[in-house]
Amino acid sequence: MKRFVTALLFALPLAASADALKSGEFSPPRMAPDFTLQGSTSKPLKLSDYRGKVVALGFGFTSCPAICPTTLAELAAVKTKLGAQGKDFQVVYVTVDPERDTAERMRSYLTAFDPTFVGATGPAAQLAEVRKEYGVTAVKTGSGFNHSSFVYLVDRSGKLRALSPYGRAVDDVVHDVRVLLNQ
């Protein structure tokens, strides 16, 4: 899978204020487009059910050789570093590969990173509609996908606040999640 090396340009943000997000930030934020998909927990997964938590929303696939496992390992590290606040941090990973990524496969894959991580799958057309709502791209390339590697940060009220790029330092993501958790 082709790496989105451009994302590395954002790897060391230089925000001036402690409350300023180090990720790319939307202003004013809009509500994160809601969706209901098949969850890896064997129940339907509705994004808005996670209101009250800060959600890290990513798009990828379980056969991804590099970007997705790295992203998920970093998100697991973020959750660990959040300590007690980690209970209000939820990772939701939406597959771009519904042919291979069944709910069971996603559960097995995601819980290897953290038992609280949840995945979502569903019909290809429905997943494409979700991606469109977020501006996410996913193009099949041989046995893999060339897909957007950014992680969206959704605040406790369900607003789409920021985009955290691939390659962002874990401590910077922890900073941003803490800012959102404390608002």
Add this chain to the structure above:
Amino acid sequence: MTRSRILALAASALASAALWAMFAPIPAGSREQLFEIPAGTYARRAAGDSAEVLPTFIRLTLGVKDILVLKNLDNVPQTFGPVLIMPGQSFRMPFGVAGDVQFECTAHASGQMRIVVDPAPDAGWRRLVWRAGHWLQA
């Protein structure tokens, strides 16, 4: 005053100016560089108008102007790289690493936007070169 004395004074003044340009701190200011996508951009593109509404090449400098702000004043969403910017919405993007990158951008007739992020003008020769370029642009 002898000619040699005048030359010595001029050389001294030039050296002082160069030293100042090399080591004087860069005045603090907003690090944001704002670009607006004007209203009607989509309609103009749909009508075949290929005039650019935004620069196709943007230069930023770490530590000086390293936060790109894109504001969508159009009445339809615009896509910048992986970012969907809704009408009336801004996207503030801090850069932390120098580089040269091409983004897809629906506001451009070419569909592309190039951003070059220069390294921070550290004290010394790099700051002198940065100041010279800055003055030439002004």
